[in-house]
Amino acid sequence: DAKTTQPTSMDCAEGRAANLPCNHSTISGNEYVYWYRQIHSQGPQYIIHGLKNNETNEMASLIITEDRKSSTLILPHATLRDTAVYYCIVRLPYNTDKLIFGTGTRLQVFP
């Protein structure tokens, strides 16, 4: 079973920041939060991951609450090409740990 809860869908205006929340209240101490996205039937694309500190890369920022029970993925300037299903996944960072995809959030970026 997925260990995360995400809103089913969200809208965002092009050029604005998209803030995608994720609840993972049962996360264990050594589990990481990973974010992937899937653009219409393409292979899931890795975005970012973190343990407890906030993380930023060229695609997005990840804000993890101090108690680690929730996090927010931030796309600072959403574009139409960011329209996708975004998956928040909690997992151990070991080579045998599969990804368990929940239902994800369908983000629609509009002009």
Next chain:
Amino acid sequence: AAGVIQSPRHLIKEKRETATLKCYPIPRHDTVYWYQQGPGQDPQFLISFYEKMQSDKGSIPDRFSAQQFSDYHSELNMSSLELGDSALYFCASSLAASGQETQYFGPGTRLLVL
């Protein structure tokens, strides 16, 4: 940068036929994962291999088998195909030695069973 390669990209088979899907991981990656995504569904884990040994197994039917070869590429063999096997099949690869190994996905193989 080189990505995960999957072949074929599209495949049409009839019921009870067999199919073989191939996955070529990112160079130097030693772990391969297979996922199945049915129409309107989220990806579901099937099976994984690390250093040519099966490392984990999910909801993979007994009709399916897979292996990882010495060059780290992997093949998913599907026999006695059923209509319900129609799906996108994704392969992902990772490098176990990296510590916080991240899975990178290929473009997928779309299988249609008629």
